[in-house]
Amino acid sequence: MQHQDVIMLCQQSWALPLGTNARSLAREFARANRVLYVQMPLDLHALLTGRHRPEVQQHLRVLRGQAEGLTEAEPNVWVLTPDCLALSVNRLPVGRVFGWANQLNAWWLARSIGRAARRLGFTQPVLLQDGIIFQGTELKRLLRPRHFVYYLRDYMLDVPYFRRHGPAVEQRLLREADLVAANSGYLADYARRQNPNSCDIGQGCVLDLYQADADHPEPADLAPILHPRIGYTGFLTTVRLDLPLLEQLARQRPDWQLVLVGPEDDDFRRSPLHQLPNVHFLGNKQPGQLPAYVQHLDACINPQLNNATTAGNYPLKIDEYLAMGKPVVATHTRTMDLFADHVLLADHADQWPALLEAALAGEVPQRAAAGIAFARSHTWAASAGRLYAALAALPEPAPELAPATAFALTPARLA
Structure with a gap:
């Protein structure tokens, strides 16, 4: 895959100080493609409970028009802080109310992504979603990407947050994805129960700091501890x-x-x-x-x-x-x-x-x-290469499902 546009919907902020799979993949994609890295929109619960946190304040500045939501983080990588709020839907009961609220959240998010994609001149992008994100169940329909990839890198259904809506949402994501890319054979087998177009792309690692021949001074708090x-x-x-x-x-x-x-x-x-x-x-x-x-x-x-x-x-x-x-x-x-x-x-x-x-x-x-x-041998280049090969093997979208070329997102299309 070269000289294509990639939109990534990511659970974790680009600025997170820890290493993340999504950010590492984005950097690898950017060697030969343009990447729009979409962070999660600010939800009402986070606004009400963490208004004074720096990341919430940054989202608020974007919402007020006081800060630019679309920034170039690195060559060929743009980070989008969506200029929309999200309803806090996780505590809603399973059923229609959750579905309607999630569709509204997805509409707002898709509109923000569409504006950013038009500004960047993206055409016929690949949309990759990093894990269970509720709005993602609607984005294939709303954004009409060339291909929709569900990136499965952890089994999250045992996490308390996802126990109510996670099973139904993930099942839908697995079925709707054109390709499920997992980072282990176990998760690839799990995904194939719902989608035969599932593959293990392996796990990339950034091991620049871990050099066996480097000479690291013994940390002061470790030095008094006896061996072994x-x-x-x-x-x-x-x-x-x-x-x-x-x-x-x-x-x-x-x-x-x-x-x-x-x-x-x-x-x-x-x-x-x-x-x-x-x-x-x-x-x-x-x-x-x-x-x-x-x-x-x-x-x-x-x-x-x-x-x-x-x-x-x-x-x-x-x-x-x-x-x-x-x-x-x-x-x-x-x-x-x-x-x-x-x-x-x-x-x-x-x-x-x-x-x-x-x-x-x-x-x-x-x-x-x-x-x-x-x-x-576990490099991000190797993981991306496996993903590119799997995408190349997919059939082209049917004419009636052809990807949008200009992201002309309108309320009628998003209804």
């Missing part, structure tokens, strides 16, 4: 992580130091781990600080729960650990099969001590080198 150090970096949440397993490991092997780097949810903050002398919570760190922590660990872990949420989740941290040449032990999930040649996988809790013993027994240079090479 077994560590995890990332959000500490019981939605994904096996808290009883961590407690069991720490109690079974008091000579092992368990180092946990990242913010905690309420369950972790209240857990008995905080009373164990060989468990060390080092708190949240900036992305640029994390490679130093990984480099000075003896082994890295990903103690996931094995459930519907995690089975298809692609763990970026595994690539980061491998890129630093570290031995890794992880819970065996369907997605972790991809890493089976480079990571020690535990099918149940009783296997963890022996696998960690093996990981700590000594770094094997050949294995470390193979892991580094494997992690570095």
Whole structure:
């Protein structure tokens, strides 16, 4: 796919300080295409409860005409802050009222996107939606893109926010998409139940910071901790992580130091781990600080729960650990099969001590080198290439469904 226009409807703000899949894909698309990155409109609940937050204030300036909603963020990438509000529909009951309110939200959003697309001279774009966004159920009809791609990168239906309307909305998105692009084989199989045009495009990684041959000074809060150090970096949440397993490991092997780097949810903050002398919570760190922590660990872990949420989740941290040449032990999930040649996988809790013993027994240079090479093969260029190939294999739209060429969005068309 080259010299085309791409509209991306994204859950996360372009300015989010953490790395995001959508932003990385947008940058890869922009190497050969023009990209309009659409952020979520401001909804009434956020306006009422967070009026003084900087991002809400920025949305309000756009709504008042005091700031430009369409800005060029990088070469070939424009970011749109929609000049519309959205009704807070998630608490509405399932049924017609939700449907009508969601259609109204979609109409407002499509009108804002259409104005931006006309200003940029976009014609016959590909529309890619990043995950479950309620308005997206209407945008294929309203914007008439050349192709509509649903980007599926997490199983979100277990997340409390999506439990009411998420199942019906996602089922509709899966069925309406011309192509479902998933970032794991598990999620691609899940999508194929509703849409045969589903494919695994893999997961891209940005590993510039994770260089095994770099010399990182030992962080001051890590230095006093004895060896062996077994560590995890990332959000500490019981939605994904096996808290009883961590407690069991720490109690079974008091000579092992368990180092946990990242913010905690309420369950972790209240857990008995905080009373164990060989468990060390080092708190949240900036992305640029994390490679130093990984480099000075003896082994890295990903103690996931094995459930519907995690089975298809692609763990970026595994690539980061491998890129630093570290031995890794992880819970065996369907997605972790991809890493089976480079990571020690535990099918149940009783296997963890022996696998960690093996990981700590000594770094094997050949294995470390193979892991580094494997992690570095997971590029955004490779993921985008698979997506381009899948799009090229799609049939052209029927004449009656031909894409709009000038985004002449009118109330009649959007009704």
